[in-house]
Amino acid sequence: MKISEADVEYVAKLAVLEVADDEKKELAEQLSRIVEYVDKLNELDVSRIEPTPQVVTSVKHAVRDDRVAPRTGSSEAAGTVKLFKVPKVITER
Amino acid sequence: MNLQNITADKLVGLYKNRDLTATEVITSLYEDIERTDKDVHAFLSICRERALEEARRLDARIASGEPLEPLAGVPVAIKDNMTIRDMTTTCGSRILENYVPPYTATAVERLRSAGAIVVGKTNCDEFAMGSSTENSGFFVTRNPHNLDRVPGGSSGGSAASVASGTSVIALGSDTGGSVRTPASFCGVVGIKPTYGRVSRYGLVAFASSLDQIGPIAKSVRECAQALEVISGFDHFDSTSADISVPEFVKDLDRPIKGIRIGVPKEYFVAGLDAEVRAKTEAGMRIYEDLGCTLHEISLPHTEYAIATYYLIATAEASSNLARYDGVRYGLRVDNSSLQDMYRRTRHSGFGQEVKRRILLGTYALSAGYYDAYYLKALKVRTLILRDFQKAFEQVDIILTPTSPTVAFKIGEKTGDPLSMYLSDIFTITQPLAGIPAISVPCGKNSENLPIGLQLMGNHFEEALLLSVAHHFEKA
Numbered sequence: 001m002k003i004s005e006a007d008v009e010y011v012a013k014l015a016v017l018e019v020a021d022d023e024k025k026e027l028a029e030q031l032s033r034i035v036e037y038v039d040k041l042n043e044l045d046v047s048r049i050e051p052t053p054q055v056v057t058s059v060k061h062a063v064r065d066d067r068v069a070p071r072t073g074s075s076e077a078a079g080t081v082k083l084f085k086v087p088k089v090i091t092e093r
Numbered sequence: 094m095n096l097q098n099i100t101a102d103k104l105v106g107l108y109k110n111r112d113l114t115a116t117e118v119i120t121s122l123y124e125d126i127e128r129t130d131k132d133v134h135a136f137l138s139i140c141r142e143r144a145l146e147e148a149r150r151l152d153a154r155i156a157s158g159e160p161l162e163p164l165a166g167v168p169v170a171i172k173d174n175m176t177i178r179d180m181t182t183t184c185g186s187r188i189l190e191n192y193v194p195p196y197t198a199t200a201v202e203r204l205r206s207a208g209a210i211v212v213g214k215t216n217c218d219e220f221a222m223g224s225s226t227e228n229s230g231f232f233v234t235r236n237p238h239n240l241d242r243v244p245g246g247s248s249g250g251s252a253a254s255v256a257s258g259t260s261v262i263a264l265g266s267d268t269g270g271s272v273r274t275p276a277s278f279c280g281v282v283g284i285k286p287t288y289g290r291v292s293r294y295g296l297v298a299f300a301s302s303l304d305q306i307g308p309i310a311k312s313v314r315e316c317a318q319a320l321e322v323i324s325g326f327d328h329f330d331s332t333s334a335d336i337s338v339p340e341f342v343k344d345l346d347r348p349i350k351g352i353r354i355g356v357p358k359e360y361f362v363a364g365l366d367a368e369v370r371a372k373t374e375a376g377m378r379i380y381e382d383l384g385c386t387l388h389e390i391s392l393p394h395t396e397y398a399i400a401t402y403y404l405i406a407t408a409e410a411s412s413n414l415a416r417y418d419g420v421r422y423g424l425r426v427d428n429s430s431l432q433d434m435y436r437r438t439r440h441s442g443f444g445q446e447v448k449r450r451i452l453l454g455t456y457a458l459s460a461g462y463y464d465a466y467y468l469k470a471l472k473v474r475t476l477i478l479r480d481f482q483k484a485f486e487q488v489d490i491i492l493t494p495t496s497p498t499v500a501f502k503i504g505e506k507t508g509d510p511l512s513m514y515l516s517d518i519f520t521i522t523q524p525l526a527g528i529p530a531i532s533v534p535c536g537k538n539s540e541n542l543p544i545g546l547q548l549m550g551n552h553f554e555e556a557l558l559l560s561v562a563h564h565f566e567k568a
Contacts, residue, residue: 019452034453052472
């Protein structure tokens with residue numbers, strides 16, 4: 001599948017990424033090549049196959065007890081960073 | 094004194110016999126870094142004062158006859174995508190140029206508890222995205238065997254540091270070959286453990302379902318020593334495996350006679366360099382001489398691995414990297430509105446490859462394409478996993494080259510992202526299946542560039558894997 005410059009713009013918007021005008025063409029070409037390559041997966045019929053988002057290794061993974069435990073750095077982080085300042089979020093219409 | 098020819102064991106022995114002090118070793122190591130690293134560029138940052146302070150403390154303990162930890166005074170280098178409290182952690186990215194984390198990664202913490210002295214943080218492709226360390230936001234690391242060649246990536250700084258003797262052991266991280274490829278290109282050993290074996294706490298996330306920390310060293314034995322130390326359950330990582338850690342070092346000399354080694358036919362195809370193939374085949378004969386049996390096997394979905402990997406890894410990355418928005422970490426490009434600040438910070442902080450992957454991953458996850466790309470890739474991942482499950486019913490170990498070529502020239506592949514992706518073909522499937530794999534040197538080509546042999550084992554079979562690699566190294 002071909003990726004157009006408009007696609008790049010749309011995806012960049014979703015990714016909250018500024019893409020300069022002179023980058024769009026090259027990115028569209030590069031992404032088109034990559035997407036054409038990954039289209040190779042269409043050769044396979046996977047309609048009856050379960051997805052593997054994470055490899056399960058038949059090992060009990062960590063589910064922590066709901067207890068307060070010391071954690072390196074947490075108090076320092078809380079001590080040095082009182083708040084995060086951001087530009088004004090609410091504006092008048 | 095040059096650390097290039099000294100092992101961790103030897104070093105600890107010299108300390109114990111009072112033949113050398115840690116202060117002497119660390120002092121001379123920083124002289125070596127000053128001399129060689131202006132060409133190799135393995136380090137992003139060094140921590141001389143802190144390392145010397147630790148060395149002095151160790152020397153005092155040795156003088157008073159205290160027992161020593163297994164890696165006491167061993168100089169280690171850490172890939173700059175692992176946090177160390179009070180030390181800058183950049184991930185090779187401008188967006189984290191001034192980020193100083195308030196906590197230390199579990200793997201690093203464990204190395205330190207075993208006595209190791211951290212000497213610096215090593216260069217890598219930005220957020221570990223790359224196969225050559227050319228994508229670092231700061232500078233390119235060069236291969237110590239030939240400065241015109243790449244060291245491999247993304248843990249190129251770690252491998253180059255070990256190969257040039259500016260650390261004895263280094264930690265890298267491997268998402269699609271990032272420990273094994275640089276180990277292979279730099280002529281050293283590197284192991285990617287089973288997913289879950291080593292805690293990812295403090296490893297800056299690239300693709301969370303694939304990332305694993307692994308050691309790089311000159312010998313299999315040192316890799317085994319480091320892996321034994323850093324492995325094991327950690328309740329700060331919910332994917333950390335609650336399974337006991339075998340004594341890898343003790344197990345190295347176990348007999349390997351009768352071990353069944355599988356050779357997948359899909360790995361010996363067009364694109365495999367003739368000299369790499371010849372050295373790999375010579376490696377197979379060494380195993381036959383050691384009493385192992387060779388078996389041709391098939392991993393039929395290998396040809397779909399790169400497509401699968403680059404969809405899953407970029408999708409996870411696009412989500413993981415959403416946090417770098419100018420609010421909490423490092424760089425902020427100020428602007429009038431919040432949205433503009435987000436967009437402009439990310440625009441100036443991220444390099445081209447990272448942007449490309451975020452866009453590809455966002456595309457693969459976006460409405461209308463999720464099923465066609467991301468979900469489909471997760472299903473093909475199941476097929477790749479099954480290939481390995483079937484193979485490990487017939488054989489104990491799988492043998493392949495680590496990379497289809499030796500280290501390529503700096504700049505050779507940077508213009509064509511897809512050709513760079515294709516160079517990962519042999520190191521992509523193991524993280525997808527979560528299995529461990531190691532790269533060991535198996536000779537050099539006619540241009541004197543190192544070639545790596547890759548061995549893979551079943552889940553949590555690192556002890557066997559290390560021992561099989563150790564026997565090869567000794568042979």
